Amino acid sequence: MKELQKKAVAFRDERNWQQFHKPKDLALSLSLEASELLELFQWKTDEEALAENHQDMQDELADVVIYALLIAEATNIDLYDAIENKIKKNGLKYPVEKASGSRVKYTEL
Amino acid sequence: MKELQKKAVAFRDERNWQQFHKPKDLALSLSLEASELLELFQWKTDEEALAENHQDMQDELADVVIYALLIAEATNIDLYDAIENKIKKNGLKYPVEKASGSRVKYTEL
Amino acid sequence: MKELQKKAVAFRDERNWQQFHKPKDLALSLSLEASELLELFQWKTDEEALAENHQDMQDELADVVIYALLIAEATNIDLYDAIENKIKKNGLKYPVEKASGSRVKYTEL
Amino acid sequence: MKELQKKAVAFRDERNWQQFHKPKDLALSLSLEASELLELFQWKTDEEALAENHQDMQDELADVVIYALLIAEATNIDLYDAIENKIKKNGLKYPVEKASGSRVKYTEL
Numbered sequence: 499m500k501e502l503q504k505k506a507v508a509f510r511d512e513r514n515w516q517q518f519h520k521p522k523d524l525a526l527s528l529s530l531e532a533s534e535l536l537e538l539f540q541w542k543t544d545e546e547a548l549a550e551n552h553q554d555m556q557d558e559l560a561d562v563v564i565y566a567l568l569i570a571e572a573t574n575i576d577l578y579d580a581i582e583n584k585i586k587k588n589g590l591k592y593p594v595e596k597a598s599g600s601r602v603k604y605t606e607l
Numbered sequence: 608m609k610e611l612q613k614k615a616v617a618f619r620d621e622r623n624w625q626q627f628h629k630p631k632d633l634a635l636s637l638s639l640e641a642s643e644l645l646e647l648f649q650w651k652t653d654e655e656a657l658a659e660n661h662q663d664m665q666d667e668l669a670d671v672v673i674y675a676l677l678i679a680e681a682t683n684i685d686l687y688d689a690i691e692n693k694i695k696k697n698g699l700k701y702p703v704e705k706a707s708g709s710r711v712k713y714t715e716l
Numbered sequence: 717m718k719e720l721q722k723k724a725v726a727f728r729d730e731r732n733w734q735q736f737h738k739p740k741d742l743a744l745s746l747s748l749e750a751s752e753l754l755e756l757f758q759w760k761t762d763e764e765a766l767a768e769n770h771q772d773m774q775d776e777l778a779d780v781v782i783y784a785l786l787i788a789e790a791t792n793i794d795l796y797d798a799i800e801n802k803i804k805k806n807g808l809k810y811p812v813e814k815a816s817g818s819r820v821k822y823t824e825l
Numbered sequence: 826m827k828e829l830q831k832k833a834v835a836f837r838d839e840r841n842w843q844q845f846h847k848p849k850d851l852a853l854s855l856s857l858e859a860s861e862l863l864e865l866f867q868w869k870t871d872e873e874a875l876a877e878n879h880q881d882m883q884d885e886l887a888d889v890v891i892y893a894l895l896i897a898e899a900t901n902i903d904l905y906d907a908i909e910n911k912i913k914k915n916g917l918k919y920p921v922e923k924a925s926g927s928r929v930k931y932t933e934l
Contacts, residue, residue, distance in 0.1 A: 584669035802887035
């Protein structure tokens with residue numbers, strides 16, 4: 499993950515883009531890439547989307563994570579630690595005995 | 608990254624949630640988490656958002672990447688390879704000599 | 717529509733919020749409200765979502781349009797004209813004879 | 826508003842698209858259009874976005890409201906009433922004396 503982050507940051511710096519990469523615009527951009535991923539499923543079943551758009555899915559999913567790596571860099575977040583901690587927090591919000599087999603939000607568990 | 612993906616998948620399977628984790632709903636969920644991250648910047652400057660919401664940023668950014676890892680698992684995408692390939696593709700869309708210091712989209716370069 | 721726009725603008729001005737209502741933050745806010753509407757369908761079929769969340773749907777859909785009215789006001793757009801014109805444009809992108817019964821994007825028609 | 830809704834519904838029915846227009850996919854589509862509107866502000870100040878993209882803003886804002894009208898039709902929501910009611914509800918969440926000149930969320934007022 500650190501290695502991919504370095505590549506993404508190098509890509510940015512080679513193009514002298516750090517001046518544009520304010521956290522708010524990066525978060526906005528990540529949201530736009532998430533929408534491009536979601537668009538691959540518009541009007542489609544899972545099966546149709548996977549059959550028609552698997553290469554595009556790889557590209558859009560990658561763009562989402564590239565922005566996540568750039569946001570982490572720009573806001574001094576250790577993404578690995580953040581994910582480990584969040585999985586633990588999610589475990590407290592969704593304890594196995596209550597959440598098992600249920601799709602409801604933790605506020606309604 | 609593989610290690611984090613294993614943890615995210617284990618979390619899902621302990622709760623018997625694989626039945627809900629269709630790719631379309633996962634992509635929808637990733638988009639919702641991206642919006643929750645973006646919400647931390649709503650009505651705020653970068654400075655205000657970072658001062659007020661840094662811990663929440665870690666959590667929301669983590670949720671975005673957790674869903675990216677789950678989508679990759681559900682759709683048989685090697686996320687590491689996908690990101691490496693996408694950075695190369697982006698390099699072709701935004702060659703250094705043209706894109707340096709410019710914020711315009713590749714379609715207008 | 718003009719009448720609803722007046723109410724939304726009056727609501728804003730009574731609270732002295734015009735200072736915050738820059739178009740970029742309004743567009744960001746509209747996107748967040750669209751996500752809150754979409755969240756009502758997360759992990760659910762259409763039938764489940766309609767049965768469980770119909771009142772919330774009214775509220776979230778209303779919030780989306782309220783922001784659309786505020787953006788129109790802030791950017792000097794006549795929303796009625798814009799919609800009429802866009803329906804005409806969409807008709808050129810999706811001519812009946814080609815688009816009938818098809819879910820593909822106009823770029824692939 | 827009723828008139829615009831009739832035009833949007835006629836557009837849909839001429840193309841025999843009602844079969845695709847499930848509420849979940851419509852909500853997803855509205856979210857995508859909201860992102861296209863937001864994209865017009867990506868990497869830009871308000872001034873830059875308005876100067877460069879005013880016609881596109883009209884089109885994207887129109888698409889957002891067209892989907893809102895279609896969702897209202899598909900889910901039996903009277904959009905006019907929903908907006909009137911929501912403005913009243915928002916008034917309770919953001920009373921003038923507390924919310925005046927403040928950008929904080931009602932949960933923190």
